[in-house]
Amino acid sequence: MTETCQSTNCADCNRKLSLFQSLTDGQLDKINESRFEIRFGAGETLIKQGGPLTHIACLTKGLVKIHIENHGGDCFIMSVVRPMTLIIGPGFLRDNRHHYTVTALTESSACFIQVESFKKVLEENSQFALDMIAFLNKKIIRHYQNIGNLAHKHMQGKLAETLIYLSEDVFQSQEFKSNLSRQDLAELTGLTKESVIRVLKEWKEEGIVDSNSDYFKILNKDSLLKIGRNG
Amino acid sequence: MTETCQSTNCADCNRKLSLFQSLTDGQLDKINESRFEIRFGAGETLIKQGGPLTHIACLTKGLVKIHIENHGGDCFIMSVVRPMTLIIGPGFLRDNRHHYTVTALTESSACFIQVESFKKVLEENSQFALDMIAFLNKKIIRHYQNIGNLAHKHMQGKLAETLIYLSEDVFQSQEFKSNLSRQDLAELTGLTKESVIRVLKEWKEEGIVDSNSDYFKILNKDSLLKIGRNG
DNA sequence: CAAATTTATTGATAAATATCAATCAGAAAT
DNA sequence: ATTTCTGATTGATATTTATCAATAAATTTG
Known part of the structure; x- marks a missing residue:
């Protein structure tokens, strides 16, 4: 190798x-x-x-x-x-x-x-060391988000934040092939895979997020942001 | 001031x-x-x-x-x-x-x-910058603990980890006056104050942790560690 | 291609924890 | 000492989410 x-x-x-x-x-x-x-x-x-x-x-x-x-x-x-x-x-x-x-x-x-x-x-x-400090601080800011989500949000809020994270920070697109299983998605949000499935189904019916196996398309970002913010 | x-x-x-x-x-x-x-x-x-x-x-x-x-x-x-x-x-x-x-x-x-x-x-x-990086990494390690606790543990596990954190990292003693209200303790663990109260009562009866308002005494650290580890 | 295996989905149920309301206890104020 | 206020405690209930079991779909293997 x-x-x-x-x-x-x-x-x-x-x-x-x-x-x-x-x-x-x-x-x-x-x-x-x-x-x-x-x-x-x-x-x-x-x-x-x-x-x-x-x-x-x-x-x-x-x-x-x-x-x-x-x-x-x-x-x-x-x-x-x-x-x-x-x-x-x-x-x-x-x-x-x-x-x-x-x-x-x-x-x-x-x-x-x-x-x-x-x-x-x-x-x-x-200067490299300072860049490194900035790099670590970016991670820490993300940890704060993680902690805030896990501590107080309901499953819809948690999953909304996760999809926004994937869309904005990882794939930089409203639609993306995530290569993540339902179990992965569960482990990314702190839910069970069944709960992830149920919320995704709900959002598909409501036209907020379209999903098909590991492909996602955010249809109504405002709604998703609101769900993420409010819990 | x-x-x-x-x-x-x-x-x-x-x-x-x-x-x-x-x-x-x-x-x-x-x-x-x-x-x-x-x-x-x-x-x-x-x-x-x-x-x-x-x-x-x-x-x-x-x-x-x-x-x-x-x-x-x-x-x-x-x-x-x-x-x-x-x-x-x-x-x-x-x-x-x-x-x-x-x-x-x-x-x-x-x-x-x-x-x-x-x-x-x-x-x-x-060298100062490297020390700073090490300082940030210490914080990050603690964030991982926080995230692991919040993501998967039950209330006993969460509170156990919190008390161990206070005992080891903050007050460096098995008994300490925390100056924390029940609400503070709840916000430190991601529970409600009522749940914190119920778990503390349980542990007082079982002789694991003695508590009186904001004073705590860890009586059976092994049990507490085990509860923290297992969930 | 068919069988086997894994992963996803659904529904029913159980468990965990939050919420709410009432009471209690202690501290601070009069 | 009495009143007032805040925080702590308790119990009843509701809600949320996990768990479990069954089925379906998709993927891999022979």
Whole structure:
């Protein structure tokens, strides 16, 4: 599975990642030295929760889900990620463990960079470090949304927020093929798959969201936003 | 309410904050230049969600809660914070807005530092920036706990995790006076106050946790951990 | 293509938790 | 000390959502 770094995806990775904008050529070289790319089939695990955080990943191709697993085996999907995105967990500079699992939803590829070379570049480029802080703060803002949704919203509100997230943040379109099963959608909202199905049916009848297996089309965004806001 | 910076608390602030360990005297001076301290009575608002993020706060005295408010007015308390702790929200380097409200639970004091001087020091001291990244990652790990609890746990599991959080992370003791009302406890767990009351009563009868108004004593930590883990 | 397997859907039911209303207890005020 | 007010507690009930079981549809496999 491991390849040398000649694929277009991996070569493009450097400059396509907004987080890498502030790096000098020398700093990019330092990161590239240790870089390698791996391909994954749908359903394969890129990163396993609990495992050692030795590398930073950069998704170059495909679609993955980032999810946390609890003691009882229940999952919650934190985010769905498309290229080009850096995947760097909170174990970095902390306990050097992965705090989430990353699983491919479609055939995917990711570059891996040694954490040490990444850290060295952070140390010598403070603008890069500030960009990294901004990057983390963006994630934190999203966590607040997640927490607000889970704490107080009803299932319609939760699912509305999830579909808006997928539409705006992930697929950037009112209609999209999500590659998510009903179970995935349930794990992304904190409901059961049956509840997801019932709400989707309701919205199809009301003309708010059209859906067909993993394809979605938001027909009435205002309604959906209102449902998301009010609960 | 504003004072010059002569109180022992505020003067101590610099070196007591582990995040400031890597700063040179000159960098501390830069931060101190713009610093001022304010006292707050119990119930007063230190920072208001939605407001402009012009300053970083450092809690020097008292106890505060950090909470997010949703559209319908429901609150979720993210954390309870004791001195000395830096309070810097995810709007920093992002939209320069506060994404949470900070309210005093007891009479409290906080130093405020201009965001610009803070940012300048981050730019010139990359070790400080790395420490900041580690600080944010710690928060993110806590968010994952929050999300895992809210997504799948029953009320006993949620409340168990909350009490363990208060005991271990906030008060560092098996018994503590929380200064939290039943409503606060509900907002910290995502339950209603009535449900919190019922679970606490159950645990008092079972000898797991003794409680009396805002005083708590964990009698059987193993049980509590097990309840937290299993749901 | 048919069989087998997985995933989606539906309906009935049960479980969990919120809501509401009433009462109680303690703190603060007069 | 009495009143007033706020927060805590309790019990009854309603609501929400999960669970379970049955079927249907879609996908994979032989």
